[in-house]
Amino acid sequence: MHDLTSTLDFNLADTQHVDPPSSRSSSPAPQPGLEHRDLRDDDYWRGIPGFAHVSADHFHTHTFQARHSVTNVQQLRDTLGHLVPDSFFKDLSDGLQRAPMALRISPYLLSLIDWANPIDDPIRAQFMPLASTQQPDHPCVRLDSLGEQADSPVPGLTHRYRDKALFLPLNSCPVYCRFCTRSYAIGGDTTAVGKLKLPPPGIARWEKAFTYIESRPELEDIVISGGDTYNLKAEHIRLIGERLLAMPNIRRIRYATKGLAVMPQKILTDTTWVDALTSVVATGRRLHKDVVLHTHFNHPREITEVTRRATDRLMEHGLHIRCQTVLQHGVNDSPETMQLLVQRLAYVNIHPYYVYFHDMVPGVEDLRTSLASGLEIEKHVRGSTAGFNTPSFVVDTMGGGGKRDAHSFEHYDRENGVAVFTSPAVKPGAKFLYFDPLATLSATARHRWHSPAERDQIISTALNSVEV
Numbered sequence: 001m002h003d004l005t006s007t008l009d010f011n012l013a014d015t016q017h018v019d020p021p022s023s024r025s026s027s028p029a030p031q032p033g034l035e036h037r038d039l040r041d042d043d044y045w046r047g048i049p050g051f052a053h054v055s056a057d058h059f060h061t062h063t064f065q066a067r068h069s070v071t072n073v074q075q076l077r078d079t080l081g082h083l084v085p086d087s088f089f090k091d092l093s094d095g096l097q098r099a100p101m102a103l104r105i106s107p108y109l110l111s112l113i114d115w116a117n118p119i120d121d122p123i124r125a126q127f128m129p130l131a132s133t134q135q136p137d138h139p140c141v142r143l144d145s146l147g148e149q150a151d152s153p154v155p156g157l158t159h160r161y162r163d164k165a166l167f168l169p170l171n172s173c174p175v176y177c178r179f180c181t182r183s184y185a186i187g188g189d190t191t192a193v194g195k196l197k198l199p200p201p202g203i204a205r206w207e208k209a210f211t212y213i214e215s216r217p218e219l220e221d222i223v224i225s226g227g228d229t230y231n232l233k234a235e236h237i238r239l240i241g242e243r244l245l246a247m248p249n250i251r252r253i254r255y256a257t258k259g260l261a262v263m264p265q266k267i268l269t270d271t272t273w274v275d276a277l278t279s280v281v282a283t284g285r286r287l288h289k290d291v292v293l294h295t296h297f298n299h300p301r302e303i304t305e306v307t308r309r310a311t312d313r314l315m316e317h318g319l320h321i322r323c324q325t326v327l328q329h330g331v332n333d334s335p336e337t338m339q340l341l342v343q344r345l346a347y348v349n350i351h352p353y354y355v356y357f358h359d360m361v362p363g364v365e366d367l368r369t370s371l372a373s374g375l376e377i378e379k380h381v382r383g384s385t386a387g388f389n390t391p392s393f394v395v396d397t398m399g400g401g402g403k404r405d406a407h408s409f410e411h412y413d414r415e416n417g418v419a420v421f422t423s424p425a426v427k428p429g430a431k432f433l434y435f436d437p438l439a440t441l442s443a444t445a446r447h448r449w450h451s452p453a454e455r456d457q458i459i460s461t462a463l464n465s466v467e468v
Helices: 062-067 073-083 085-098 107-112 122-127 203-214 234-245 267-268 271-288 305-314 333-346 370-379 443-451 452-463
Strands: 157-159 164-167 221-224 251-255 290-295 320-327 352-356 392-397 402-405 411-413 418-422 431-435
Touching: 062 107, 062 267, 073 085, 073 370, 107 122, 157 203, 157 443, 164 203, 203 234, 221 234, 234 271, 251 271, 267 271, 267 305, 271 290, 271 305, 305 320, 320 333, 320 418, 333 352, 333 370, 352 370, 370 392, 392 418, 392 431, 411 452, 431 452
Parallel strands: 164 221, 221 251, 251 290, 290 320, 320 352, 352 392
Antiparallel strands: 157 164, 392 402, 411 418, 418 431
16 A cells, blocks of 8 residues: 655755756757757756755755655655646546556656646656556456566576576665566555565575576576666675676676666765676676676656766766667657657667567556557667667567567467467477557457457467467
């Protein structure tokens, strides 16, 4: 359940300085074709009543961002004041009752939302579920859509690909995304979902994962995720990294975090944490092993001048950054938006790596797109910039088949919105499904999905059309 009692608790430092509006906010419009270089650098948070008197120096610290992240509707009401009507807060409260993830959003992200039109805002859409925009789940959604628990040999570790494993040392994040693929375990219980209870994070649990990794000589690549590695203490960033790099079989490790998109201030002001991360990078370099950062941006407006300063700092330490984007309706499902996102990521030295089709998890049917629409977007993105900065559009298949190129489907019934993939290197002989959102189908096709008998027939026909 959501706690609606806490309120903002600004300290004296929050209000003792009032900076004049930034002169850079009135900079001329960029030249046509160069919009990706136009990074926001004004005092945008000043438009939020709860942050109006916070100085730039204070706002752009990781401590302010963490301390004043909004975690319930009353706190949001106190922060926004008169910016939105009471009906918005009612809409959000009702939406949270059906959502698998709790509310948690940083002041930075909150300030980047267009509060004159929050219903259509792409940042709001990712973090604040509104009952008025939610749609019924597709009949085939699953809480653990990717089947991670089935491929988990020890708590907090998923081993699906032969040479790669996913290590999940914690189950919290600096913000909570509505569309989290691990909504079955991340964050606290919500009205809609009781979360999987893993053993507490810490050395005892992690050692079981380390022992397993050492025992499997075929493992060479470890993704450290969660949750989010931004929430690991500096000493744990160092401990985990050095422990993995010391294993003879491990050649590559990746720290996964959305932090750069939602709280870039940490890179600029949490020196201890950054030093720990970059020391692991340096250790890897000495051992001739690869240590990189994987992050997650979904919309061009999430990239600001603060982002650029943060990525500049990491680049100075020799850290390579890759981005994994999620394709989302109303957020980035147009060629123009995706092109701008890809070019802006490259401009700030983040390599656009993957664009995922939305996982089939509950509570976010309004954010999913059809396979056909994603393939059309990919067609327009490819060729708009250098090939090495062009992301692959992939489906992370339901049931644990792993990532498949979106074009590699074996069968796609566009009328009924069902595609079949195979994954010979991961699970030979198996077939995996992707379903278009029902809202993209004809009324006749939607009616079929609401009939259990016809639904089974659609799936059976699709599966029988593919030989393995």
